[in-house]
Amino acid sequence: MKQEFIDLAHGAGGTKMDELLELIMKNIKYRKVGEGIGLDEKDDGATIPIGNKRIVTSIDGHTVHPIFFPGGDLGKLAITGTINDICVMGAKPLAILSSIIIEEGFPVKKLQAIIDSLAKTAEENQVAIIAGDTKVMPRGTIDEMVITTAGIGFIEDEQLDIQDSNLQPGDKLIISGTVGDHGIALMAGREGISFETELVSDVASVREIVEAALKVGGVVAMKDPTRGGLASALNEFAEKSNVSLWLEDEKIPIAPAVYAASEMLGLEPLGVTCEGRVLLAVKAEKATEVLKAIKELPLGKNAAIIGEVRAERPRYVLSKTVVGGHRIIEKPIGEQIPRVC
Template sequence: MHDQEERILLGHGSGGRLSHDLIENIMVAAFANPALAELHDGARLGIGGTKLAFATDSYVVKPRFFPGGDIGKLAVCGTVNDLAMCGAAPLYLSAGFILEEGLPVDELRRIVASMSTMAQTAGVAIVTGDTKVVEKGAVDGIYINTAGIGALLPQADITAKRVKPDQVVIVSGYLGDHAIAVMGERHGLTLPQQIISDCAPLNKLIQTLLAAVPAVSMLRDPTRGGLATTLNEIAADAGVGILLDESAIPVRPEVQAVCELLGFDPLYLANEGKVVVFVEREYSKKVLTIMRQYPVSNAARIIGTVTAKPAGQVALRTTIGGLRLLDMLTGEQLPRIC
């Protein structure tokens, strides 16, 4: 009797453990090279005497338009932010479109206009691209791929290898806004007006921060899989533990209320305009001062510390004084969130 054939599940796109296993066992195994082995938000490359970052991402969010953004805004911000997390100044993007037969042209115009606005806001140029049209039903309206290149900042060395015990963990603002905004629009829920996607370019904030505080060791945007999954990846790569303080983690009361009603955990929800920063404690006040000068990060706060043990694990000190182990996301809370 033959074993049942293994197939791709929605959970393989969650950014959690299934995604991690898929990438490690199939993609990394097939394409093995030193740049890929870092498993950062993008690749850091040297070409002659020039140091660059290169990133790519695809966007299949459902619905295409949601409070605070749309698939076009998301596509530009997502790749700009991936480059920024590598310690690079984003410069140029490509844009690839897969369009479904029957997509309203006015919708495409709105999406492209949104991309143009975000590219101008981030200070990048969309310099090349591709468009394909497929039969009705082959895709859900429109899928977008963006790739980008940026110049690595000379003072930046952003890598999990620099994450050490006694460093602090800082998050730039409220968690879970994007996931709940998209979910509410998808299911026709009436949610408080305060719940809108946090989708935004972070590159100008990051460039200012790294110029002032080169000691920043690691940056990551907690997108699919949320904060908990992102920190698990960093803890594993760095060989350290991370201890979070639940009372310090920023979640809007409105988002928390929706999570409690529907059984979601905001620590595992996707964000599209947040950054997690690792830095020596002595620089934390300076980091917070800089971050709070920008609208995208004016709610920044310290949420935890790096510990020597247990290596590779993330724990949460709860508001009642207990400890809760935070593992990677398993399965899929909200598919097609970006």
């Protein structure tokens, strides 16, 4: 890494984070368990093979600011964020371990609200919180509160293979709902921007959506487009599978308020964090059926097939514009809105 010091963009899910990960990972010798998925795959989680079975693990640190935001809070985000990482690996989430670090002087009333939300979200998703660690830091050495959650899940289908590198020409791309809602809601709240339609985070568990899609079959890869948004998730698919992705701008669901706020703030909505969406790559013959199953769920009502996989121009993501040309959707350098997750 060329830079002498770390900046915010290094933790924001784009190309600068790729550089940081290379630095962090370069001297780690043991990078996976057996034939499981490990560090080299840079996926949403890892797998631990035990006989013919696979345990899935994932871990995430949550530093969102503010800790209470339209549609959610730090506690809900900490649980759903880790559940979603487990789900998009094709696993059923079973348990959560949490580490909570609190700033000295933080109000007990706010702490209780965050913990209540964390517990309620885990209960709603039938996920047990089985262990944890809590520490308090001196005033001014941490901003209010940070929660790190590690998840454990189990892949029930021995034949299921969900990996970012599985895409083949002809596969279809499905997004489970509108994009950019979470990041734009936080940014608008910070800047005091109001609209006729309230901007609300999409923070939610994607468990039901993933279960519905896997029940239909034909799913080859999934990602939750968090840091770096849909643009980053698409580029990871294209890079790891050595294919190109061809989209259409008009087919990508973006809420009018999110589009308006993005225009006002000079942001690209495809590069803004989502916290309750899934990007799926699905075999063409199953795509319509998978879409139908997702749209039958409350969180999937705005789901859409947004493009397809091709062989030409590998490692590129391109989208047809409203005027008929094509634009390249590049992987963001970093998250446009810091501290959104």
